[in-house]
Amino acid sequence: MIYFDHAASSWPKPDAVIEKIASFLKENGANPGRGNHVMAREAANEISKTRQLLAELFHISNPNAISFYMNTTQALNQAIKGLLKKGDHVITSQLEHNSVRRPLEYLKRTEEIEITYLESSIDGTTSLDILKKSIKKNTKLIVISHASNVLGTLQPLYEIGKIAAEKNIFFLVDAAQTAGRYPIDVTEMNINLLAFPGHKALLGPQGVGGLYIQPNILLDPLVHGGTGSHSEDIDQPLSSPNRYESGTLNTVGIIGLGAGVEYIKKIGIDVLRKKEWELTNYLLSEMKKIDQITYFGPNENIERVPLVTFLVDDIDSVEIAAILDQHYQIAVRTGFHCSPLAHQVIKTEHTGAIRVSLGHTNTIEEVNYLITSLKEIIKHMG
Amino acid sequence: MIYFDHAASSWPKPDAVIEKIASFLKENGANPGRGNHVMAREAANEISKTRQLLAELFHISNPNAISFYMNTTQALNQAIKGLLKKGDHVITSQLEHNSVRRPLEYLKRTEEIEITYLESSIDGTTSLDILKKSIKKNTKLIVISHASNVLGTLQPLYEIGKIAAEKNIFFLVDAAQTAGRYPIDVTEMNINLLAFPGHKALLGPQGVGGLYIQPNILLDPLVHGGTGSHSEDIDQPLSSPNRYESGTLNTVGIIGLGAGVEYIKKIGIDVLRKKEWELTNYLLSEMKKIDQITYFGPNENIERVPLVTFLVDDIDSVEIAAILDQHYQIAVRTGFHCSPLAHQVIKTEHTGAIRVSLGHTNTIEEVNYLITSLKEIIKHMG
Numbered sequence: 001m002i003y004f005d006h007a008a009s010s011w012p013k014p015d016a017v018i019e020k021i022a023s024f025l026k027e028n029g030a031n032p033g034r035g036n037h038v039m040a041r042e043a044a045n046e047i048s049k050t051r052q053l054l055a056e057l058f059h060i061s062n063p064n065a066i067s068f069y070m071n072t073t074q075a076l077n078q079a080i081k082g083l084l085k086k087g088d089h090v091i092t093s094q095l096e097h098n099s100v101r102r103p104l105e106y107l108k109r110t111e112e113i114e115i116t117y118l119e120s121s122i123d124g125t126t127s128l129d130i131l132k133k134s135i136k137k138n139t140k141l142i143v144i145s146h147a148s149n150v151l152g153t154l155q156p157l158y159e160i161g162k163i164a165a166e167k168n169i170f171f172l173v174d175a176a177q178t179a180g181r182y183p184i185d186v187t188e189m190n191i192n193l194l195a196f197p198g199h200k201a202l203l204g205p206q207g208v209g210g211l212y213i214q215p216n217i218l219l220d221p222l223v224h225g226g227t228g229s230h231s232e233d234i235d236q237p238l239s240s241p242n243r244y245e246s247g248t249l250n251t252v253g254i255i256g257l258g259a260g261v262e263y264i265k266k267i268g269i270d271v272l273r274k275k276e277w278e279l280t281n282y283l284l285s286e287m288k289k290i291d292q293i294t295y296f297g298p299n300e301n302i303e304r305v306p307l308v309t310f311l312v313d314d315i316d317s318v319e320i321a322a323i324l325d326q327h328y329q330i331a332v333r334t335g336f337h338c339s340p341l342a343h344q345v346i347k348t349e350h351t352g353a354i355r356v357s358l359g360h361t362n363t364i365e366e367v368n369y370l371i372t373s374l375k376e377i378i379k380h381m382g
Numbered sequence: 383m384i385y386f387d388h389a390a391s392s393w394p395k396p397d398a399v400i401e402k403i404a405s406f407l408k409e410n411g412a413n414p415g416r417g418n419h420v421m422a423r424e425a426a427n428e429i430s431k432t433r434q435l436l437a438e439l440f441h442i443s444n445p446n447a448i449s450f451y452m453n454t455t456q457a458l459n460q461a462i463k464g465l466l467k468k469g470d471h472v473i474t475s476q477l478e479h480n481s482v483r484r485p486l487e488y489l490k491r492t493e494e495i496e497i498t499y500l501e502s503s504i505d506g507t508t509s510l511d512i513l514k515k516s517i518k519k520n521t522k523l524i525v526i527s528h529a530s531n532v533l534g535t536l537q538p539l540y541e542i543g544k545i546a547a548e549k550n551i552f553f554l555v556d557a558a559q560t561a562g563r564y565p566i567d568v569t570e571m572n573i574n575l576l577a578f579p580g581h582k583a584l585l586g587p588q589g590v591g592g593l594y595i596q597p598n599i600l601l602d603p604l605v606h607g608g609t610g611s612h613s614e615d616i617d618q619p620l621s622s623p624n625r626y627e628s629g630t631l632n633t634v635g636i637i638g639l640g641a642g643v644e645y646i647k648k649i650g651i652d653v654l655r656k657k658e659w660e661l662t663n664y665l666l667s668e669m670k671k672i673d674q675i676t677y678f679g680p681n682e683n684i685e686r687v688p689l690v691t692f693l694v695d696d697i698d699s700v701e702i703a704a705i706l707d708q709h710y711q712i713a714v715r716t717g718f719h720c721s722p723l724a725h726q727v728i729k730t731e732h733t734g735a736i737r738v739s740l741g742h743t744n745t746i747e748e749v750n751y752l753i754t755s756l757k758e759i760i761k762h763m764g
Contacts, residue, residue, distance in 0.1 A: 009412060022403070038713070071630045076607070232718060235488070326420075
């Protein structure tokens with residue numbers, strides 16, 4: 001199988017990730033923070049190590065400002081539902097994933113928050129001028145994904161963060177497609193809240209997402225329960241991460257994520273990204289040569305995250321993906337990718353589209369094989 | 383290390399669990415339900431298999447009525463916060479974990495729900511008569527843990543379920559200490575909602591908890607986001623499990639849990655429990671012979687989950703646990719075990735207590751070594 005679905009989850013994982021997970025499961029199954037014996041302490045230390053690795057990666061000064069969840073969606077729910085109160089206004093974009101849109105729409109129904117969806121140009125660019133003009137007296141939050149999972153377009157975090165900071169508005173970034181791939185500096189970018197997945201470019205297993213919460217922010221916890229400390233209080237403790245991490249963590253997943261981050265640091269985030277971008281740009285250049293293919297997002301030579309969403313004239317996307325899967329053993333994704341408004345931008349809201357998403361483990365031969373396969377399909381069906 | 387902290391997390395896991403996790407991580411990293419290529423389908427099939435195994439175990443007719451979370455705490459939060467509305471009354475017990483108490487107290491503060499904490503006798507028994515008398519017109523929910531994580535006492539689920547059903551009250555069971563250990567039949571026991579951990583007696587890895595939601599119940603989702611289906615809707619889909627499972631699941635953890643359940647079924651749940659109970663009863667009988675030890679919960683020969691909470695006259699629990707850990711390499715747990723009201727029942731709310739919790743992998747030699755070690759500590763320090 002040739003795997004072009006990295007934007008959903010990266011694969012294969014580095015050997016070190018698998019080995020770390022298997023050996024931890026074998027040698028230590030204790031519950032960190034739920035006992036003070038040597039095994040529980042070891043488990044807690046390993047989790048602290050992952051927190052520290054992530055803190056370094058995102059330029060977070062206090063690793064305890066990072067809390068772990070099951071996935072980015074839970075982290076985004078914690079940020080959004082924990083921050084916004086009745087009557088608040090939030091600015092977001094048309095390109096957001098349902099993990100942002102649905103919590104916001106839920107709060108609109110239940111807490112009467114106001115939502116502004118910034119319009120996006122067809123290549124996925126969001127206008128900073130329109131952003132500025134959308135700010136109101138009750139604007140409490142700007143929430144933007146660093147890169148669209150449909151168009152691949154990178155958003156100008158520095159500039160948005162500067163506008164947010166000037167206006168004293170909280171800035172939440174969904175780094176689902178960029179954490180572990182693009183440099184993110186929460187201080188320089190004025191990011192107050194950063195949600196990220198463990199299982200995409202950070203190369204950990206599925207089952208872990210994280211949320212950085214700037215230490216001066218106290219969110220209403222999404223989940224209440226045992227925190228292994230202050231057991232006698234009826235409310236959650238005030239300190240992070242305990243306040244936000246009720247119940248048993250995905251210890252082994254977090255430890256595996258640590259091994260993923262170590263791998264990225266060893267090879268170099270820039271080295272990995274460069275390889276992905278070169279492959280992606282090559283794919284764009286080859287697709288451009290095929291008349292029947294329309295791809296979306298930025299043009300060739302404009303850097304984007306390594307994914308290309310496209311349509312083929314007169315052939316249904318679902319059918320193409322099925323043939324790629326069954327006949328060519330190529331895994332891509334079709335449909336709406338949980339981002340319905342992004343499909344309005346590119347006018348594929350009724351058809352969906354095919355998404356090819358790459359990782360640093362893909363090769364130029366694999367990209368060539370995809371292109372050849374697409375040409376064959378077009379020849380036979382077009 | 384001799385591991386007596388199974389009530390926090392079971393260890394060691396069956397080899398099959400570790401092998402399944404390692405081989406899945408190696409061979410398939412796709413995101414189930416987020417694509418229709420062969421790898422995504424395989425991942426989805428494996429998750430369905432775990433759902434099916436759990437459904438058989440708990441006598442659930444539709445496996446899709448089980449949703450996966452990061453842990454039991456999240457599952458309980460989903461059940462409690464998703465069901466209770468302003469002004470509802472809920473009956474629970476003094477023996478509940480903070481994963482029940484804190485969400486309830488949160489709703490008391492924010493939604494003005496009323497809470498009745500049923501008093502418990504010192505051995506952990508809850509009176510059915512008092513339960514019946516506590517029912518009010520606005521009683522919407524009874525939430526009870528199948529067995530206390532401090533006292534080990536088993537609660538009469540059949541009888542409580544019958545009372546709940548007669549009065550049309552929802553019945554939520556926290557099976558943190560019993561799932562995979564005691565037979566649970568949601569139909570016969572009239573259980574509407576069942577929360578359970580994957581990493582305790584079910585022998586899976588940490589990072590997975592589950593919630594059974596009776597199909598006629600529609601909860602307000604705790605988490606909103608992408609569900610891989612109905613992407614265009616601004617609200618969550620109505621059907622289970624999609625409604626409750628937003629974002630990427632802990633695929634590999636769920637698959638590992640499936641291997642744990644298969645192991646339990648192969649050996650036999652009764653065989654495993656019998657071994658645990660015999661060890662526990664032996665521990666009780668040996669502890670009874672030591673004058674300086676006071677243990678809590680049911681008397682010897684009355685079946686309980688395999689844990690014993692105790693105090694030693696004149697010696698601080700934390701100190702004993704530290705000596706057991708450092709000098710004898712025995713892992714036990716001290717403190718309040720996230721159940722502060724249970725400690726009020728046994729009057730250890732200021733001291734905490736030591737908890738020894740066993741699994742089927744423990745041996746009689748290990749129990750004897752613990753007893754010998756405790757005697758030595760008492761001799762030298764008492």
